[in-house]
Amino acid sequence: MANRRSCSACGDKRGMARFENERFTIEHAGLRKTVDGLSGWRCGACDEVVFDPESARLYAAAGDELLLQSRKREQKELKRIRQKLDLTQQAAAEITGGGHNAFSRYERGTAQPLPAVMNLFRILDRHPELLREILPRRVRKRGGTASATTRSTQARRRTVRSAGSQKIPL
Ligand SMILES: [Zn+2]
Secondary structure, three states: OOOOOOOOOOOOOOEEEEEEEEOOOOOOOEEEEEEEEEEEEOOOOOOEEEOHHHHHHHHHHHHHHHHHHHHHHHHHHHHHHHHHHOHHHHHHHHHHOOOHHHHHHHHHHHOOOHHHHHHHHHHHHHHHHHHHHHHOOOOOOOOOOHHHHHHHHHHHHHHHHHHHOOOOOO
């Protein structure tokens, strides 16, 4: 039959069926994009799709655009969180690795942060107090603010300890 061809993915004997002018939705990192008017072949057994050349080009272009969109969003997000945490690009790179220029490259979009970097910054966005646990001493802010923060942390720790020890008779 001229209108059928065997599936390259599963080799199903019923072959692939023709489809014309369909809408496809591409999803990436919570973003979605629809592409209309796509044609090609679909396997009835495994749903594998082989687009016609022009449709393949349109689909790939939409995918690229979506990827670019999500990278731009990541760049802005990373910069926003870094500024909220009051970190310089150098200090941010120091706690995540990747070289001292890493954050400048992430925020300009010339390099892509590892998922581990995005995940860490998203956690710090929601729990900025955790930054104290991982910040190297020399990156910490100098002057009154830093020592005040340290002192209040120590005070809080002492309070917790003494609250616990009240149960033990002296
Ligand atoms: Zn198949």
